[in-house]
Structure formats: structure tokens, C-alpha cells
Amino acid sequence: MKRFELRMSVLVTMGLVVSVTGALAQPKDQHYLTYRQKLMASIGADMGAIGVSLKANLPSKANIGVHAEAIYNASKLIEGAFKKEITEGKTDSKPDVWKDWDKFVAAAKRLTEESGKLSAVANAGDEAALGAQVKAMSKTCGGCHKPFRKLKKERFKR
Numbered sequence: 001m002k003r004f005e006l007r008m009s010v011l012v013t014m015g016l017v018v019s020v021t022g023a024l025a026q027p028k029d030q031h032y033l034t035y036r037q038k039l040m041a042s043i044g045a046d047m048g049a050i051g052v053s054l055k056a057n058l059p060s061k062a063n064i065g066v067h068a069e070a071i072y073n074a075s076k077l078i079e080g081a082f083k084k085e086i087t088e089g090k091t092d093s094k095p096d097v098w099k100d101w102d103k104f105v106a107a108a109k110r111l112t113e114e115s116g117k118l119s120a121v122a123n124a125g126d127e128a129a130l131g132a133q134v135k136a137m138s139k140t141c142g143g144c145h146k147p148f149r150k151l152k153k154e155r156f157k158r
Contacts (some may be wrong), residue, residue: 046068046074051134072116085097094150111137111141
């Protein structure tokens with residue numbers, strides 16, 4: 001666990017340094033939006049690392065528990081990151097996030113639950129349950145993206 005905490009501390013510190021320098025010149029809504037996008041990108045990066053580890057049968061397969069724990073922690077921040085309603089500009093969020101807030105929050109909480117389960121399965125070394133739990137966690141992403149994220153052709157280009 002100490003390795004995970006050290007990793008998270010380094011990442012947070014690096015993110016703060018980079019973000020603070022660019023954040024000073026941005027309007028306030030852009031700060032919220034940038035934070036939201038960084039949070040979701042971090043979840044996506046950890047999901048990608050898990051996928052590569054499994055598909056390529058990498059020796060770093062043992063790291064899946066660390067990535068799942070990072071998703072678990074980040075997922076607990078989703079509700080707060082979306083509290084401010086921003087539907088205009090460079091956002092991929094549909095207005096439905098705020099129109100159906102309870103459904104959105106419930107979907108985010110499912111990611112928290114499933115990523116917590118994946119962390120436990122991975123850390124227990126249960127190879128048989130690993131793939132099934134990765135699939136269960138991955139489905140929670142679609143449970144939020146499908147109703148609450150703009151279609152690919154409507155998204156802004158980063």
C-alpha cells in the first residue's frame with residue numbers, strides 16, 4: 001500500500017505544479033472543466049493499463065490491483081467534479097448529467113463498487129475471477145458514458 005500512496009503523492013504533486021501554472025490564466029468555469037477532464041482521463045489511463053496488462057499477459061499483471069485502487073479512489077471524486085453544471089464549450093458532458101443527477105451519481109458509485117471489488121480480487125491473486133471482474137468494472141464505464149457523454153462525432157477535439 002505504501003508504494004501506491006507514494007505513487008499517488010508524486011502524481012498529485014506533479015499534476016498540481018503543471019495545473020497551477022496554466023490555471024491562473026483560465027476563467028473559473030474552465031478550472032472546473034479542466035479538473036473534471038483530468039480526473040476522467042486518469043481513470044481512462046488506469047483502465048487502459050489494466051487492459052494492456054491482461055491482453056498482452058504482461059509481467060506487470062500484478063499491478064492490476066494498484067490500477068484498480070487508483071480507479072476506486074478517483075471514482076469517489078466524480079460526483080464532486082460534476083457538481084458545477086457546465087454544458088457549453090469544450091465539454092463532452094451532456095446536459096442529462098444534471099437533468100438526471102441521481103442516475104448519474106448512482107452510475108459513478110457503481111464504478112466505485114466494482115473497482116473496489118477488482119482491487120480485492122487482484123490483490124488476492126485470484127486469476128480465475130480477475131477477467132470477470134475487469135469486465136464487470138468496464139461495464140460500469142458504459143453505464144455512465146452512454147447516457148451522459150456526447151456521441152463521438154459531437155465531442156470536442158482535445
